[in-house]
Amino acid sequence: MxxxxxxxxxxxxxxxxxxxxxxxxxxxxxxxxxxxxxxxxKKTAGGTLKDTTGIIELPKPAPLAKAEAERLRIGCEQWFDSALLYKGYNGSMLVAKNGNIVFEKYTGTGHLPGNDLLTASTPLQIASTSKTFTAMAVLKLWQEGKLNIDDELSKYIKIFNYPGVTIRSLLNHRSGLPNYLYFMEKLGWDKKKIASNEDVLNYMVTKKAELENITSPNTHFTYCNTNYALLALLVENVTGEKFPAYLQQHFFGPLQMKNTFVYLPSDSVKVNYSYDWRGGLIPFNSSDGVYGDKNVYTTPEDLLIWDRALSSKKIFTEETLAQAYAPYSNEKPGVRNYGLGWRMNIYADGKKMIYHNGWWHGSRAVFIRLLKEDATIILISNKDFRSIYHAKILSNLFGDYYTGEEDEESDAAKTTDNSSTAKPAAVKAPAPELSKKNGKMQKLFKDKNKVNKH
Structure with a gap:
């Protein structure tokens, strides 16, 4: 007593x-x-509430046989050299199995031209791959019982005057809202002024009658950056914290992702810019102040930590992850689909490739996760380089995944429907000088199990 x-x-x-x-x-x-x-x-919608504000110790990588690690390294190196390096790739690549890094490469510089070599600690813009953090922040709040993802957004942001738009429909790009990257400028936004998330919301509320391309919620998938700009505001309204601070306190800090942050205009003097495919500088513009849909700067090693944190169940319950990885765009049959903040390829044998690409200015990113095989493929470039999206071919080092029929070039700046409802983009034939190398690489993938027999 x-x-x-x-x-x-x-x-x-x-x-x-x-x-x-x-x-x-x-x-x-x-x-x-x-x-x-x-x-x-305390029991909540997503399971048991866990405190994740302290340092989170992740499980150590599972053992990996030396022969298997060497086979994977050879396959990755051959693809990197043939598909990226010879074309002047400026960026990074990391591949891991069971949490073990089997291939890691950095080539090029932070500035072009420059002598500031890219290293494991050089943060670069991952563009729409940032959406994975935004989505999981919202799902964490749902898991903690602080919001309901099936509520309308207007319950939490009172001035939002779009009936029927739920948090879930924002997460899975079925809100029917137009893309702020286009309507802000069209409706008269001063391009010399950096827009914020609040500015996007205010334009939507006050200029609703002038907006075009608004459709009824939950009728079809349309990839739209506005959704995630609003979700970042939702996190701020529910928690009382600014979105960059929230991610730092609950994800980046506890996971010791020391080279990861959300870009703010005040950071413009310290971050690396991006460049077009010729190496020409692409300056920041009025849309660079909006976060949630983009603007996370990070490294491949930090993204591997994020991958391991998601798989460890240290932050998210099985129920929460099941919601994130469920397909929501099923109007037409196809391999490609979208969950809550995650793209996915769903194959006939039931396997899933969970991933997200990114493209903003000259920055491009790829973040591929093979949950069944516990494999991770990460690429980040600050020089416009579309070929990195073909990194999906590396998934065949781990299992039968990639057929070449499910490519999409980008995420960030498109308003077209690029889910499973869209016609798959054609894959360009390889350049003549790559044909022999690619043939050898395909053979290597097909013979992936031979090394293990020795």
């Missing part, structure tokens, strides 16, 4: 003052522990 404070201070003179102090200390220790136990047992 825990003594009350009144009892403690009304002890008879027989008890010494030291005894009373020990009893008081015991109360002060026990009471917070009771509240802590009560909080940790």
């Amino acid at each position: 825990i003594p009350t404070f009144s009892t403690l201070f009304n002890k008879t003179a027989v008890n010494s003052k030291w005894q009373r102090l020990r009893e008081i200390s015991a109360v002060l220790i026990i009471i917070p522990a009771l509240f802590s136990c009560q909080a940790s047992s």
